[in-house]
Amino acid sequence: xxxxxxxxxxxxxxxxxxxxxxxxxxxxxxxxxxxxxxxxxxxxxxxxxxxxxxxxxxxxxxxxxxxxxxxxxxxxxxxxxxxxxxxxxxxxxxxxxxxxxxxxxxxxxxxxxxxxxxxxxxxxxxxxxxxxxxxxxxxxxxxxxxxxxxxxxxxxxxxxxxxxxxxxxxxxxxxxxxxxxxxxxxxxxxxxxxxxxxxxxxxxxxxxxxxxxxxxxxxxxxxxxxxxxxxxxxxxxxxxxxxxxxxxxxxxxxxxxxxxxxxxxxxxxxxxxxxxxxxxxxxxxxxxxxxxxxxxxxxxxxxxxxxxxxxxxxxxxxxxxxxxxxxxxxxxxxxxxxxxxxxxxxxxxxxxxxxxxxxxxxxxxxxxxxxxxxxxxxxxxxxxxxxxxxxxxxxxxxxxxxxxxxxxxxxxxxxxxxxxxxxxxxxxxxxxxxxxxxxxxxxxxxxxxxxxxxxxxxxxxxxxxxxxxxxxxxxxxxxxxxxxxxxxxxxxxxxxxxxxxxxxxxxxxxxxxxxxxxxx
Amino acid sequence: xxxxxxxxxxxxxxxxxxxxxxxxxxxxxxxxxxxxxxxxxxxxxxxxxxxxxxxxxxxxxxxxxxxxxxxxxxxxxxxxxxxxxxxxxxxxxxxxxxxxxxxxxxxxxxxxxxxxxxxxxxxxxxxxxxxxxxxxxxxxxxxxxxxxxxxxxxxxxxxxxxxxxxxxxxxxxxxxxxxxxxxxxxxxxxxxxxxxxxxxxxxxxxxxxxxxxxxxxxxxxxxxxxxxxxxxxxxxxxxxxxxxxxxxxxxxxxxxxxxxxxxxxxxxxxxxxxxxxxxxxxxxxxxxxxxxxxxxxxxxxxxxxxxxxxxxxxxxxxxxxxxxxxxxxxxxxxxxxxxxxxxxxxxxxxxxxxxxxxxxxxxxxxxxxxxxx
Numbered sequence: 001x002x003x004x005x006x007x008x009x010x011x012x013x014x015x016x017x018x019x020x021x022x023x024x025x026x027x028x029x030x031x032x033x034x035x036x037x038x039x040x041x042x043x044x045x046x047x048x049x050x051x052x053x054x055x056x057x058x059x060x061x062x063x064x065x066x067x068x069x070x071x072x073x074x075x076x077x078x079x080x081x082x083x084x085x086x087x088x089x090x091x092x093x094x095x096x097x098x099x100x101x102x103x104x105x106x107x108x109x110x111x112x113x114x115x116x117x118x119x120x121x122x123x124x125x126x127x128x129x130x131x132x133x134x135x136x137x138x139x140x141x142x143x144x145x146x147x148x149x150x151x152x153x154x155x156x157x158x159x160x161x162x163x164x165x166x167x168x169x170x171x172x173x174x175x176x177x178x179x180x181x182x183x184x185x186x187x188x189x190x191x192x193x194x195x196x197x198x199x200x201x202x203x204x205x206x207x208x209x210x211x212x213x214x215x216x217x218x219x220x221x222x223x224x225x226x227x228x229x230x231x232x233x234x235x236x237x238x239x240x241x242x243x244x245x246x247x248x249x250x251x252x253x254x255x256x257x258x259x260x261x262x263x264x265x266x267x268x269x270x271x272x273x274x275x276x277x278x279x280x281x282x283x284x285x286x287x288x289x290x291x292x293x294x295x296x297x298x299x300x301x302x303x304x305x306x307x308x309x310x311x312x313x314x315x316x317x318x319x320x321x322x323x324x325x326x327x328x329x330x331x332x333x334x335x336x337x338x339x340x341x342x343x344x345x346x347x348x349x350x351x352x353x354x355x356x357x358x359x360x361x362x363x364x365x366x367x368x369x370x371x372x373x374x375x376x377x378x379x380x381x382x383x384x385x386x387x388x389x390x391x392x393x394x395x396x397x398x399x400x401x402x403x404x405x406x407x408x409x410x411x412x413x414x415x416x417x418x419x420x421x422x423x424x425x426x427x428x429x430x431x432x433x434x435x436x437x438x439x440x441x442x443x444x445x446x447x448x449x450x451x452x453x454x455x456x457x458x459x460x461x462x463x464x465x466x467x468x469x470x471x472x473x474x475x476x477x478x479x480x481x482x483x484x485x486x487x488x489x490x491x492x493x494x495x496x497x498x499x500x501x502x503x504x505x506x507x508x509x510x511x512x513x514x515x516x517x518x519x520x
Numbered sequence: 521x522x523x524x525x526x527x528x529x530x531x532x533x534x535x536x537x538x539x540x541x542x543x544x545x546x547x548x549x550x551x552x553x554x555x556x557x558x559x560x561x562x563x564x565x566x567x568x569x570x571x572x573x574x575x576x577x578x579x580x581x582x583x584x585x586x587x588x589x590x591x592x593x594x595x596x597x598x599x600x601x602x603x604x605x606x607x608x609x610x611x612x613x614x615x616x617x618x619x620x621x622x623x624x625x626x627x628x629x630x631x632x633x634x635x636x637x638x639x640x641x642x643x644x645x646x647x648x649x650x651x652x653x654x655x656x657x658x659x660x661x662x663x664x665x666x667x668x669x670x671x672x673x674x675x676x677x678x679x680x681x682x683x684x685x686x687x688x689x690x691x692x693x694x695x696x697x698x699x700x701x702x703x704x705x706x707x708x709x710x711x712x713x714x715x716x717x718x719x720x721x722x723x724x725x726x727x728x729x730x731x732x733x734x735x736x737x738x739x740x741x742x743x744x745x746x747x748x749x750x751x752x753x754x755x756x757x758x759x760x761x762x763x764x765x766x767x768x769x770x771x772x773x774x775x776x777x778x779x780x781x782x783x784x785x786x787x788x789x790x791x792x793x794x795x796x797x798x799x800x801x802x803x804x805x806x807x808x809x810x811x812x813x814x815x816x817x818x819x820x821x822x823x824x825x826x827x828x829x830x831x832x833x834x835x836x837x838x839x840x841x842x843x844x845x846x847x848x849x850x851x852x853x854x855x856x857x858x859x860x861x862x863x864x865x866x867x868x869x870x871x872x873x874x875x876x877x878x879x880x881x882x883x884x885x886x887x888x889x890x891x892x893x
Binding site for chain 2: 063065084085086087088089095097101102103104105106110111113114115116117119120121122123125165
């Protein structure tokens with residue numbers, strides 16, 4: 001038999017992992033269709049695609065969660081079957097999942113050895129792991145405290161523990177699924193340094209993401225998946241974000257938001273000296289003051305956990321605070337009887353919460369039931385003492401059409417929609433109320449590129465109708481492209497205000513890290 | 521010296537009454553640490569109590585009875601495992617169903633088998649686990665204080681009592697020092713972590729459920745072949761539920777479980793001995809509980825806290841002894857003993873309400889594991 005692995009490779013190298021004709025169906029849905037992929041050792045290979053494109057299915061097949069219906073997996077020239085995770089580990093595959101698979105109340109060491117212990121007793125394994133962790137942390141900046149409990153360390157370090165777990169099991173092929181979703185920009189940079197170090201050691205790294213920038217920054221080659229198929233594999237140096245986006249979505253996508261200059265009108269929201277002390281007696285907001293005018297998008301940038309969430313909660317009416325907040329010149333109640341979501345809505349404030357799955361929707365309820373939330377007393381939906389569910393469903397269907405929610409079936413529970421479509425349902429509910437002020441948190445977190453474009457257009461369109469918009473996002477790109485004005489929060493305070501065309505990611509990054517001096 | 525003997529006898533009775541609680545509590549600990557909530561401890565104990573008594577009577581051997589009791593309990597465990605692990609059913613419902621099944625089935629079979637009003641015949645001789653006398657119990661009993669303690673308290677229990685107390689360090693060692701324990705604890709916290717590490721979640725959980733069955737089997741056997749001589753209708757008398765309460769009280773930890781079971785056993789011992797208790801005795805007991813609680817928390821705090829709490833405990837103890845010795849136990853104001861029986865539940869509610877620390881159950885407890893992408 002000829003050596004197809006080396007065919008057409010000038011350097012004659014053997015792919016460390018090769019997939020041939022992998023297919024997998026779930027009932028009528030074909031999640032993977034005849035996937036062929038080769039990844040060379042010592043490279044970082046990106047796999048990019050929208051949610052539901054089949055990336056996760058493919059990786060689950062590689063890690064033994066699913067069995068492919070057809071196709072071959074060849075690792076280092078050896079055809080391999082992967083019936084379970086144990087086999088994947090034995091084949092040298094290590095996986096860092098998007099949602100970490102760590103035991104929260106175990107120490108770092110215990111998590112590292114779990115499942116890879118040397119014998120019946122723990123002591124020797126723990127000692128060995130401690131020694132190895134010391135070596136690895138020197139070699140690749142994988143510094144972790146071996147005795148810290150997982151629940152006490154940050155997500156960046158938790159992710160390093162996941163990487164250490166894979167390395168402890170002698171993984172040569174490291175697969176990372178959306179690794180930067182939870183990281184700050186500087187943590188992401190740290191991760192990329194680690195990955196580059198591993199690559200230099202000859203490890204093979206597969207990076208699954210939907211973030212184009214990451215692909216451009218760190219990968220050597222990139223494969224694009226769309227609707228279960230591998231549509232292209234290209235060298236990263238020979239492609240562009242625009243081309244990749246087009247390959248992913250299947251049509252041209254606007255990566256920059258097109259918008260006219262803002263035409264700010266009267267002040268809609270005035271916030272003065274807002275303070276929040278949470279139940280642990282920690283001051284979350286330390287005297288925040290700003291205002292937002294009609295027809296303007298105010299972007300609030302910051303690493304998550306620096307007070308933005310509390311700010312949205314106060315304005316949305318479910319966190320009490322001290323200070324003054326005026327909407328259209330009138331004070332709103334921050335602590336008393338009229339400090340709730342209902343009263344806020346009555347004052348023309350609509351809120352798209354940061355965590356749509358917990359605060360924006362009830363995942364087990366249908367789309368039409370979710371559309372009623374906060375507006376169930378609306379006479380439009382009432383029939384005497386009862387609710388007029390038919391009217392509500394008609395209304396929901398109409399909204400779903402207008403916001404291009406797919407599938408446009410109002411009987412489907414919220415949890416069965418993709419992230420982007422869930423967000424569209426929340427957005428439709430809030431925007432369609434014609435609010436004076438829209439609060440919107442992380443509008444595109446976990447949302448596909450195609451849907452991001454649509455959501456951004458909706459936000460800009462609302463601004464152009466003369467509404468005031470407060471946008472909180474941890475994505476700097478989003479802040480920069482959508483906002484008309486940007487304030488940066490750090491440690492419950494406003495570090496500075498910038499105009500998007502007069503600043504850049506570096507400057508905002510420094511402000512987000514609390515460094516005021518250099519940024520000025 | 522009377523009071524000393526009384527205290528010794530109460531403590532001796534505490535050990536006996538704590539034994540089935542402790543075994544069941546540790547059984548629950550294994551199961552729940554692996555993520556399988558087991559409300560069916562009661563049913564397993566009852567099934568074991570009946571089967572061990574029946575077989576011990578038929579064969580005349582307590583040891584064969586023990587094996588049969590463990591076997592019966594294991595069958596129940598496996599049904600629970602099948603329902604909650606393999607078929608991913610609701611663990612509480614499965615447990616409750618097994619409890620009801622055991623309650624009815626034991627009496628029914630006993631009636632059909634022995635025709636003695638749902639009881640087994642009285643066990644005699646080798647069909648019972650009798651008290652072991654530890655070496656030198658008589659010789660050493662002349663030593664003041666320590667001698668009687670050795671003879672009355674430590675010596676003279678059935679072997680199952682020693683097994684139960686030995687199980688505490690064994691459980692601790694297995695959980696915290698062995699590979700199996702690490703995996704067991706992990707599977708109750710985050711089964712996905714165990715699964716992705718290439719270990720079978722299903723097998724681990726079955727193993728835990730079976731250990732639970734073995735321990736419940738011993739607990740049930742102890743009830744019918746050691747504390748009593750034969751099976752009677754519903755003889756577990758809610759001990760399975762009290763063991764669950766103790767498990768929560770102990771925050772799912774082996775040594776705390778020992779403390780909780782001894783405390784609850786102490787309540788029962790008091791209740792057994794004094795049907796109605798004078799107000800003064802109540803005061804004394806309340807203070808003793810306070811001491812226990814203080815020591816319980818002192819053990820986890822810094823040195824200064826230990827000092828403060830320890831001092832408070834000592835003062836309480838002094839007051840308690842003073843009250844006890846000056847007033848005796850037959851004062852004029854009498855409070856019904858049922859109050860004592862309710863204390864384990866009251867304390868559990870207090871713990872669950874978060875007044876005394878927080879009881880955090882294993883995170884994945886009660887949830888069947890479904891593999892996801």
